[in-house]
Every structure is written in structure tokens, then in C-alpha cells.
Amino acid sequence: MKLYEFAPTRSIRVRWTLQELGVEFEAIQVNLGAGEHRRPEFLKINPAGKLPVLVDGDLVLTESVAIVLYLAEKYPEKGLLPTAPGERAKVNQWLLFAATELEQPLWRIARHKFLYPEDKRLPGDIALAGQDFKAMAEVLAKHMEQRQFVVGDRVTVADFVMAYTLDWANEAHLLDDFPTLLAYTERMYARPHAAPRISQAFASLKA
Missing domain, CATH: 1.20.1050.10 (Glutathione S-transferase Yfyf (Class Pi); Chain A, domain 2)
Incomplete structure (x- = not known):
């Protein structure tokens, strides 16, 4: 898994979830201050030009809340989502x-x-x-x-x-x-x- 992030943003939510899950991931910094989120190579990943983005195989997922829900559902044994x-x-x-x-x-x-x-x-x-x-x-x-x-x-x-x-x-x-x-x-x-x-x-x- 790859996490495209910028330290102070809502990327923190996803990083936190990954760390609680104990899942290995590659962190890729996208410097908003330097405008890296507007570069063509990043816009191919997320046309909205926003962070975070999680790439898991062929799945490219944006929106921090959607990402943390996906991660919790992918690893149900970790108990980060209730079953009821x-x-x-x-x-x-x-x-x-x-x-x-x-x-x-x-x-x-x-x-x-x-x-x-x-x-x-x-x-x-x-x-x-x-x-x-x-x-x-x-x-x-x-x-x-x-x-x-x-x-x-x-x-x-x-x-x-x-x-x-x-x-x-x-x-x-x-x-x-x-x-x-x-x-x-x-x-x-x-x-x-x-x-x-x-x-x-x-x-x-x-x-």
C-alpha cells in the first residue's frame, strides 16, 4: 500500500489508522506548499489534487473518511469497526x-x-x-x-x-x-x- 500524504493534513487520519492496524505501507510526501499536488503525475492519481490518497493494488481511494473505513473493513480482525x-x-x-x-x-x-x-x-x-x-x-x-x-x-x-x-x-x-x-x-x-x-x-x- 502507498499513502500519498502531507504531514498536517487529514492524511493524519489515514496514517493513524495504518499505524494502529500495524500495516506496512509506503509513505509518499506530496508537498502542498511547493504545489506538488498540481503536478500532472499526481493529478493522474487524484484529479481533485487533494490529499490523502491510498493506493492498494489497483484500488485508488481518496477522501480520508472513506479510506479509514476501507482499512478497517479490510482488516476486520483488528476490531476498528464494530460487527453489530x-x-x-x-x-x-x-x-x-x-x-x-x-x-x-x-x-x-x-x-x-x-x-x-x-x-x-x-x-x-x-x-x-x-x-x-x-x-x-x-x-x-x-x-x-x-x-x-x-x-x-x-x-x-x-x-x-x-x-x-x-x-x-x-x-x-x-x-x-x-x-x-x-x-x-x-x-x-x-x-x-x-x-x-x-x-x-x-x-x-x-x-
Whole structure:
């Protein structure tokens, strides 16, 4: 297997899953800052020009949530997905919650702070996106009370996706009012096979 990645991005979710599974893979860095994601050879792999990408034989898979689900299903003996339909549906529910309710406002903040040209940025949308995130973080915080993991009594791929998303929010200083979510994030990143945190990933680019 090959993982096309760039350290601070959602590639972290896939790397984390692979490390928890103990699966050998070849890591291929695609430097977004240098524009390597727009090179013709990479666009042949993913025409969207985005990361991560997993190549497993003839299968080329994009979208981090789809990739972690594929990996969990490929190695069912590792137990990163529940076998009961209801529990598996709950994993899907929280994966989608992370990707839509939490990640989208984080993307809005990033776009208007860093990614859009300065004349396209809307400072007011940063505050609105922060409010949207916190409203949904409150829902997650209530769910996580008295829980170690997002679903059930053992780790699943929902935890890797959620922990990365919360680490992203913490980088944006949006978790200060959510000690339950901060503690959960710290627990997850303390796992022996956890991926680097976003701050560590950025630091590695400067090393």
C-alpha cells in the first residue's frame, strides 16, 4: 500500500489508522506548499489534487473518511469497526458528524484566515464559523460525558477521525470551553500508535 500524504493534513487520519492496524505501507510526501499536488503525475492519481490518497493494488481511494473505513473493513480482525449493524451505523453517524458539523466550520475559518487571497477573506465569517463549531462541539461534549470512546467500549476509526478534528479545533483555540473534549483528545494522542499532532506535523516541515 502507498499513502500519498502531507504531514498536517487529514492524511493524519489515514496514517493513524495504518499505524494502529500495524500495516506496512509506503509513505509518499506530496508537498502542498511547493504545489506538488498540481503536478500532472499526481493529478493522474487524484484529479481533485487533494490529499490523502491510498493506493492498494489497483484500488485508488481518496477522501480520508472513506479510506479509514476501507482499512478497517479490510482488516476486520483488528476490531476498528464494530460487527453489530447498530454500532457500525453509530460509527458512520459520528464520522459524518465530524466531517460535516465540525470540520466544515473549521475549513471556513482556515479559508478566511489563510487560504483565500486577502481581498476575498471575510473576517465576519470567521466569528460565525466559530459559533457554528461551538454549537456542535457542545453536542459532542454531552455525548462524550462518561465515555472513553465515541462509540462502544473500544477504539474505532471514528476516534481517529474525531481526535484529529478536535486537534484542529484546538489549534484554532475553539476547545477552551470544552474540557471533556480536550481530555478525550489528549487520551487519544497518548495512544502508543497515535499519529503526530498537527503542531508536530507543522514543526516537522520546518526541521
